[in-house]
Amino acid sequence: MTNILTITMNPALDVSTAVDEVRHTSKLRCEPMHRRAGGGGVNVARELHRLGADVLAFYTAGHSTGRMMWSLLQQEGVACHPHAISGSPRESFTILERSTGHEYRFVLPGPEITTQEWESALQEIGKLCQPQSLVVASGSLPPGVPLDFFARVAQVVQAAHGSLVVDTSGEPLRAAMEQGVFMLKPSLHELRDVTGKPLTRLYEVRDAAQDLVAKGRAQIVVVSMGEMGALLACKQGCWYAPPLHVTVHSAVGAGDSFVAGMVWALAEHESPVQAFAKGVACATATLQSLGSGLGDTAQVLELLQRVQCLADFADEPLPV
Template identity: 35%
Template sequence: MVFDGTKEMQKIITLTVNPLVDKNTTVVGLRPDTNLAATQAFYHAGGGGINVSRAIHNLGGSSMALFLEGGRTGAHLANLLGSAGIPIKTVHISGHTRENFAVKDRVTQLAYRFSMPGPFVKEAEWKACLTAVEGILNPGDYLVASGKLTTGIPDDFYLQLADIAEAKGAKLVLDTKGKALLEAIKGRIYLLKPNLAELSELCGVSYISYSELEPLAKNFINRHSCEFMVVSLGAKGALLVSAQNIAYIPGVVVSQQSIIGAGDSMVAGMVCSSFQGATPLEMVQYGVACGTATTMRAGTKLCKKEDVEGIYEWIQLREKETNKSF
């Protein structure tokens, strides 16, 4: 697939209200109470929507990354994205953008990831973020809101975002969890991407068996203003649900190196594909290919286009063979 970030003046915008800088290093043997010699640190921009923008960039597409930034870490984050050639728009906050830390032990090959809490965001700051979205959003645009909220931002923030997207005639793609997700589904959403645990919460059950998955997902989408829901099943693939149809897209067996950013890459693939006019089935097939390709790369590097294209071709070929008449 050949992607572009604009089509007839339409664009893709990603929103991240709790972004981060990922700091990665390695040591030879992780031991307590010891001064460990670490290798040179590598830094990557991160956070739900930012990962989506990075993956879109890897696929040859373009998007604008809108995010809250504060302090030296926030400036570092903006520089990382700018250096990567990803267009950005920032809303400044008084708090400091978080920095996560990952260490890989080269003896055991085990990785340890430390996730720091996000900053407190003042009311004027999160409202300024909504105003910024409203100012740049146009009819037909894709608005991708991905990631958890941070302290200070109300649970209905994504619901307010959904109202703005609907008023602007834009398509909201949402990937979040917890109370923010439960509030957001009261609004109109173009594409919702929960995993099994999140769908369980949405349906008010503690566990979903595979025999219950399809009827519960169908019942959910029939009761909410959601055009498409794609339930991420990890290595097992994904379930595509709309008011009219339901389809299972199987996973692909690969040698996994890391699952960091796989869900965000899946969202990126679906948005890019849908933006270019793909069918809903093709959209999810490409998304599964992107998520799978990301697991083939170590750390936080996200998907490579050549890996994605090979996996996508295999998924489509398998679909044709599966549906042959006997």
């Protein structure tokens, strides 16, 4: 039985490279490029596989891009379940500017998904769900897929007696919250958007996250705040994890790695706080990787020794 299922309705073929300087008009001679299968749930599955978890990646795929994604996942040893669509998955392009350390990310739109395609995807997800499994719905929704799709997934997962983790934004996040899920992982920006509050201080974020738990929107809420660290709210309380100071090479996939680290721990029946610490360690390991690369287990376990989960923490201003 597969313990963890990830869902990616808008996967991407991630291409990354670097140049000395980004200049308009000029031809920019790039360093050797790297191709990886990407998109929210796909990245979560890749990281979980690296951590030794039993995971299956469900994603939409078609044409040559879809075949290349399948080949790349096979090379990594990730078990996958591509769902055929008529369109071709999108591509994403990341450029690292060596002279400044700035990262430029270009994300193309996803393919148009027909009603028949997304309805059949939902049915297939229902067949793949197992009792007591953790299901991760992550990333954006491509054109044609209804904005309440993840809320519909929540209904399917609940009917199968599984637990749904949602990492998305905007209306899809709002709809999932209304349905109620096991875990939500918004960024600070995403939490501001769905709550309609400025959330300019750490205690305001704490209160907003605790309110979602109290209202039954999720049993666990984790808010990633970039250079300000992360915050966990659940029925047992609230914890803050200050950021670990490391050399950042790329932010691509860090949020997905955070989810993977938490799901890895939760699948082993660890506490929300233990899972939170592993999420921080996984995200930090990925920050140290190039392009859309991910951290490995050795990095994660080393960083885990440095993670602090503070139940007693001071209020701090947050960047707007």
